[in-house]
Amino acid sequence: MRSARSVPLLATLLLLGLVLTPATARSAPAAPTPVAANGQLKVCGTKLCNQQGKTIQLRGMSTHGLQWYSQCVTNGSLNALATDWKADVLRASMYIQEDGYETDPRRFTDLVHSAIERATARGMYVIVDWHMLDPGDPHHNLARAKTFFSEITQRHRDKNNLLYEIANEPSGVSWSRIKSYAEQLIPVIRAKDPDTPILVGTRAWSSLGVSEGADESEVVGNPVNAANIMYTFHFYAYSHRDEYLRTLARAADRIPVFVTEFGTQNYAGEGANDFAMSQRYLDLLAAKKISWVNWNFSDDHRSGAVFKQGTCAGNGPWTGTSSLKPAGVWIRDRVSTPDDF
Incomplete structure (x- = not known):
C-alpha cells in the first residue's frame, strides 16, 4: 500500500518520464542531447571536435541583450529551443555597456549563471558572450572581464558544455x-x-578585418599565443557579400573559426531578409563544418528577432511557427535539420 506522500512523488516521476509505464516501455528511447552525445568539446586543428575527436558543427541561437530581453529566456522558450528547434547551442549575450553589466555586475552575472544552468539542464552547449561593442577597444573592459570570467569559471568549471566568447565585436583597433x-x-x-x-x-x-579594409592574413600570420581557441566571424547576409564570404572560406582552411553571430538582414539586424545569400553562407559553413549561431532569440521589433512582438510578454506560444517572423521560420528550419553526430 502506498503512503500518502508517495502518490505525488510517483506523479512527478511519471511526468518527468522517470518511471516506465507499459506505454513508455514500448516507445523508442529518446535521442541523446547534444551534450550527452558529444561531451567536452575541444579544438583540433582548424575544427571543433567532440570528446571522441570527431569534427562537429553546432547550430543554435543567440539571446538578445539580457538587459533588455531576459523575459525571452524562459523555461518554456528554452524547452522549445532544445526540443522543437533541436538546437545544439545557446549564446547568452551579456552587453557590458548599453545599460548592461557595468551598471549592475551582480545582477547581470546572475542572469548569465541562470542562462547557463537552464541550457545545461536541457543538454545544450552554452556560449558565454562577453558582449563588448562600444567602445570597440576590448582593453576598456579588461578589468571587468577578469572579474566576470573569474567568477564564471569558478562556478562552472566542472561543466562540459561551455564555450567562452571573450570579446564580441572589437572595432577601431588593430589586431x-x-x-x-x-x-x-x-x-x-x-x-x-x-x-x-x-x-x-x-x-x-x-x-576578420574585412569591414576595416583588412583580411584574415593578420590573424593567420600572428595568432593568439594560446591553445584550444577559435576565432569568431560575424556576418549579416544583406550587407556582407562575396568579399566576406571568400574571406571566411579562406580563413577556415588556416585557422579555427566559429560564426558566433549572423543574420539574414543588414548589419543592424533589420530590413529585408536575404535568404539566398544567407543560404550560400550556410552551405559553406556546412561544407567546412563551421559552427554557427543566429542573432537573435527575442521579440524585438527588428526583422532579425525571430519572435513576433509581444510573444515574450505573452509567454509564447514558443513551439511551432505561429509566433515566428519570416526570419524565425527560416532559421528554425535550418537549426532543426537532422544533425550528423
Whole structure:
C-alpha cells in the first residue's frame, strides 16, 4: 500500500518520464542531447571536435541583450529551443555597456549563471558572450572581464558544455591590440578552467578585418599565443557579400573559426531578409563544418528577432511557427535539420 506522500512523488516521476509505464516501455528511447552525445568539446586543428575527436558543427541561437530581453529566456522558450528547434547551442549575450553589466555586475552575472544552468539542464552547449561593442577597444573592459570570467569559471568549471566568447565585436583597433587583450585574459580563465574552448573576437566587428579594409592574413600570420581557441566571424547576409564570404572560406582552411553571430538582414539586424545569400553562407559553413549561431532569440521589433512582438510578454506560444517572423521560420528550419553526430 502506498503512503500518502508517495502518490505525488510517483506523479512527478511519471511526468518527468522517470518511471516506465507499459506505454513508455514500448516507445523508442529518446535521442541523446547534444551534450550527452558529444561531451567536452575541444579544438583540433582548424575544427571543433567532440570528446571522441570527431569534427562537429553546432547550430543554435543567440539571446538578445539580457538587459533588455531576459523575459525571452524562459523555461518554456528554452524547452522549445532544445526540443522543437533541436538546437545544439545557446549564446547568452551579456552587453557590458548599453545599460548592461557595468551598471549592475551582480545582477547581470546572475542572469548569465541562470542562462547557463537552464541550457545545461536541457543538454545544450552554452556560449558565454562577453558582449563588448562600444567602445570597440576590448582593453576598456579588461578589468571587468577578469572579474566576470573569474567568477564564471569558478562556478562552472566542472561543466562540459561551455564555450567562452571573450570579446564580441572589437572595432577601431588593430589586431595586435585585440591579441594583447586575449593574451592577458586567457590565463585568468585557464587558471580555473583548463579545458573549455575560448572564442576570440576579430578585428572590425569580428569580420576578420574585412569591414576595416583588412583580411584574415593578420590573424593567420600572428595568432593568439594560446591553445584550444577559435576565432569568431560575424556576418549579416544583406550587407556582407562575396568579399566576406571568400574571406571566411579562406580563413577556415588556416585557422579555427566559429560564426558566433549572423543574420539574414543588414548589419543592424533589420530590413529585408536575404535568404539566398544567407543560404550560400550556410552551405559553406556546412561544407567546412563551421559552427554557427543566429542573432537573435527575442521579440524585438527588428526583422532579425525571430519572435513576433509581444510573444515574450505573452509567454509564447514558443513551439511551432505561429509566433515566428519570416526570419524565425527560416532559421528554425535550418537549426532543426537532422544533425550528423
